[in-house]
Amino acid sequence: MSKEQELGKAFDFGLFKRVFAFTKPYYLIFWVVAVVAVALSAFAILTPVLVKEIINNALPNNSEAQLTRLVVLMLVVLLGQVICQLSFNYYANLLGESVIKDLRIQLFRKMMAFKMTYFDNSSIGVLVTRAVADMQRIGEIFSQGFFVIVADVLKMVAGALVMLYINWRLALIVFAILPVILIATRLFQQAMKVAFIEVRAQVSNLNSFVQERIAGMKIVQLFNREAIEKEKFRVINEKHQNAWLKTVWYNSIFFPVAEISFSLGIGLVVYFGVIQKIESVALGDTGSIFAFFFLMDLLFRPLRQIADKFNTLQMGMVAANRVFKILDTDSHIADTGTVEIPGVKGDITFSDVRFGYVEGEEVLHGISFEVKAGETIAIVGATGAGKSTIINLLNRFYEINSGTILIDGIDIRDFKLASLRSYIAIVLQDVFLFADTVANNISLQDKNITKEAIAAAAQEIGVHNFITNLPGGYEYNVKERGTMLSSGQRQLIAFLRAYLSNPGILILDEATSSVDTYTEQLIQQATNKITEGRTSIIIAHRLATIKKADTIIVMDSGRIVEMGNHRELLENGGYYKDLYEAQFLAEEVA
Ligand SMILES: Nc1ncnc2c1ncn2[C@@H]1O[C@H](COP(=O)(O)OP(=O)(O)OP(=O)(O)O)[C@@H](O)[C@H]1O
Ligand SMILES: [Mg+2]
The missing domain is CATH 3.40.50.300 (P-loop containing nucleotide triphosphate hydrolases)
Structure with missing residues (x-):
């Protein structure tokens, strides 16, 4: 199976369900993370709403009491946001680590039962990768992939709804830029996916090369192979560098594009809201304009990162697919015997x-x-x-x-x-x-x-x-x-x-x-x-x-x-x- 096929297949729902079944013993943590994700988006939309209140009501009224109340409220919201973010990070990671702790034990137990033929035909490096690096990737499904995507999507939806509520005309103008950023994100994600496969292949090449040369250093030195090995290493190292540079290159293109779209959005809001004076904004609703700036950030920032998160999720799924393949391998000596005597004579x-x-x-x-x-x-x-x-x-x-x-x-x-x-x-x-x-x-x-x-x-x-x-x-x-x-x-x-x-x-x-x-x-x-x-x-x-x-x-x-x-x-x-x-x-x- 090619790596692309592996990636494509990795995203089936059955696999997803199987990975998530491992959260069952930790359902309490699971729900804490889910609830906190919702709370995070609620807190996120409160700030723009409060900003709007301050600019439109408290400032013109010159009411100290009202201002103090709103500022205190904003502090509370900020504090809530900090606490939620903290718990989110902690519990999402805790969930991921708990899942892979269990999964790793299962994998190791499985490996210990394999018959020798299995090990004759498997590379040590690959099995070590399954038990260590792939496990880490599976953990990232929880700590950096799935829940972050859910939280981000919730934030975006909440942000968009508030925009529509505050001023639907301005909101539609902002939404008009979304296709640009969505297409850019999609292209970026596809490019990154391929680039990351290459990176992983090169990392694994580098690993096995170094591992084998260290193990066989006696042979290298005995036969004066240093120059040849150095040259081989240089080539592998260069491939590794190029693979990484490709991902850096895509990042350097994508993030400015995302940045420009965001600025374009701000420009459009200012142009239509202030200069063209769209209805209601004309009546001195400066607060809405400011609220829009915040809300747009809420909408665009997650979009920029979501491609990355999807990659993390996908890589986690690929890793899970590989680990499950080992778990599903039936290669043990049939232990169906029942005779269990304390010792044998020895014939x-x-x-x-x-x-x-x-x-x-x-x-x-x-x-x-x-x-x-x-x-x-x-x-x-x-x-x-x-x-x-x-x-x-x-x-x-x-x-x-x-x-x-x-x-x-x-x-x-x-x-x-x-x-x-x-x-x-x-x-x-x-x-x-x-x-x-x-x-x-x-x-x-x-x-x-x-x-x-x-x-x-x-x-x-x-x-x-x-x-x-x-x-x-x-x-x-x-x-x-x-x-x-x-x-x-x-x-x-x-x-x-x-x-x-x-x-x-x-x-x-x-x-x-x-x-x-x-x-x-x-x-x-x-x-x-x-x-x-x-x-x-x-x-x-x-x-x-x-x-x-x-x-x-x-x-x-x-x-x-x-x-x-x-x-x-x-x-x-x-x-x-x-x-x-x-x-x-x-x-x-x-
Ligand atoms: N794990 C393995 N997988 C495949 N073939 C193997 C494996 N181990 C040994 N063989 C093959 O089985 C044959 C017998 O090997 P074995 O190790 O039994 O030899 P031996 O008599 O112990 O030799 P020596 O005296 O060198 O230890 C050899 O031809 C070898 O190539
Ligand atoms: Mg022998």
């Missing part, structure tokens, strides 16, 4: 499992194997063979195409998703750490896991010293993605995280990256400890791990090519023997 059976990440591209071609409770199996094979894929299936990150996976003889789809995942702890190939302390990264903010428990567990698997040697120990902040740690260190923390959850089934996707002998030892020791007495599947690159395994599964291109223990496989003289000789022998000799 695992794969029978003829077929799976592909993308439709029509099968990655696993009929995988069958069995792990008995308490056993350790190792999976080895070339890169891209499908080793990590196997473990992605066990905890239902992805749904298999055919075949069955059983744990303790129960189909994994029959477990409640949350309990299934509570039986399995996984140390992923690339460990992800949050920008938080080591302790919080281990407990993941689970209040039931005390600091003492963490330290005790760390001692058991032999990583306590390593952690206390970090600056700050358990309170060391590892920063975004754990950049303050080496990949070996990150993996040790992930080990501890897995160990503490005391799972029935442990899965370890060993990182291929080589680590120093000391860390290697720590990892080996921790691995031995945490696999002890529980079913473990280890995607192994370390010979020590592999040798210890009860069964080794050898994979190639999505198929299991050999199975057996180390000795058997070597005797077999097949794929494993070649792999062993090529990869591990050097290690063993060293």
Whole structure:
């Protein structure tokens, strides 16, 4: 769908209703804003009426009492106007912020339930924009769009009615200028709409460019890409500048045009009212002329801004449309299972499992194997063979195409998703750490896991010293993605995280990256400890791990090519023997 189509479609009534349904819990605020909007227009027309009274009656009468009364009244009106404006701004914003607070929670909850395929196919930047920038735009529907338009229209209608009431001939003369300003407004709005789409596209280009270059700065510097990246950035930046300048240009044309129409109106009122002496004005009704000046301001000022407000409203609707599209996406793993047992023994059976990440591209071609409770199996094979894929299936990150996976003889789809995942702890190939302390990264903010428990567990698997040697120990902040740690260190923390959850089934996707002998030892020791007495599947690159395994599964291109223990496989003289000789022998000799 093109951006223009998106804009066009965004203005349907159903969408509007859906956005406004979110105000339901805040109906009181909603009505405060609505009532204040009406009060604002009432106050706005009182000033011109009072001005007229002062000029036409109080001044000629030279009545001090009357003058004082009117001036005090004017003060009251002004005060009322100030209070109304203040409440209007505050409550309209409060309503907007309340709505997006709820909406954002809904969106985030929805996102957390999406299956991995969804994230494989979505850009992080886009999802972040939906949750942050688009939400802000939706809030602006309330704080700057809809209610402001309603208040402005009310003011304009009230102003026009008072004009007609005071002097209908003069009023009609003023109205004659309206088409000019209406046409100008319409043209302006259309031009701005297109310009803003361009601005947003360029802002998002700029965002993703900077975001990606910062993330990949190592590559930029490593390959001396600075000059090329600078040039690319210059081009994007220039496009961004041009897009913004276009909106500035339209603004610079439109506002003088609006200003001129307003002055033209004043000129016409003076000309017909004073020089041509339209009926009744001729009788010395100077007050009406002044009242008209005020009323015209009431009519023209909102008109000038209404184009802008409509854009805000429209942008909000576009944003809402995008957010709702995510909310309406049905991409979660069906959690229809009912089995919820406190723990599992840990028997695992794969029978003829077929799976592909993308439709029509099968990655696993009929995988069958069995792990008995308490056993350790190792999976080895070339890169891209499908080793990590196997473990992605066990905890239902992805749904298999055919075949069955059983744990303790129960189909994994029959477990409640949350309990299934509570039986399995996984140390992923690339460990992800949050920008938080080591302790919080281990407990993941689970209040039931005390600091003492963490330290005790760390001692058991032999990583306590390593952690206390970090600056700050358990309170060391590892920063975004754990950049303050080496990949070996990150993996040790992930080990501890897995160990503490005391799972029935442990899965370890060993990182291929080589680590120093000391860390290697720590990892080996921790691995031995945490696999002890529980079913473990280890995607192994370390010979020590592999040798210890009860069964080794050898994979190639999505198929299991050999199975057996180390000795058997070597005797077999097949794929494993070649792999062993090529990869591990050097290690063993060293
Ligand atoms: N999220 C994904 N979306 C689409 N295809 C994927 C995805 N993850 C992996 N693949 C593909 O699936 C195949 C198996 O990948 P997998 O990650 O299981 O390999 P691996 O055996 O773990 O390799 P390595 O030893 O390098 O970790 C590869 O061809 C890869 O391109
Ligand atoms: Mg892998």
